[in-house]
Amino acid sequence: MIDIATTEGARARSAAVARALGDPKRLCVLESLAAGEVSVGDLATRVACQVPNMSQHLAVLRAAGLVTARRDGNTVYYRLADPRVLEACQLLLSIAR
Template sequence: MKRSFVEEIHQLHAELCQALADPKRILMLYALAKGPTPVGDLAEQLGIRQSNASQHLAVLRDRGLVTAERSGTTVFYQLRYPAVLQALDLLRGVLRERLEENQGHVNRLMEIAR
């Protein structure tokens, strides 16, 4: 399939967003904000299997959002662009606004939360 340059850019833009479109990957990125972290630590922090952590990290690596550096047998992942966290924070702000406007939804969450 042929695609224009502009279309390709929008595709990549969307793929970047897609990398953020999973709760576990969001948690990973915020965790990485505190510094380079081994895969095992991330898996433990998120309460997920090691293979699953590797899979999510592979997505973030593919999209260029993190880099991996080996030290002995352990691999430290590192956040590459702090701006990604800024973007996530902006969206979190939007979410907060939305929930505040929409009382019913907040209440539903409260129900679930207790």
């Protein structure tokens, strides 16, 4: 039996993570990061949105603690903060069928 007695705050944080996952473009970003770190520009290309828009999506993912950023010269590379994020994507996919 799993412990289900979640506190108010924990639920709020969980919900925040779920909301961060609740956008197709952001899911696409996370999938794109599955193989390793990718720059903002490349992500924007893959997801087919403008760079500023992508930057905002990445800010959402960062705020939720799902990705981390690394700067190398001019370009910023994002990567998954936690492999469980991919698990979550898979689980969503399998639930959504």
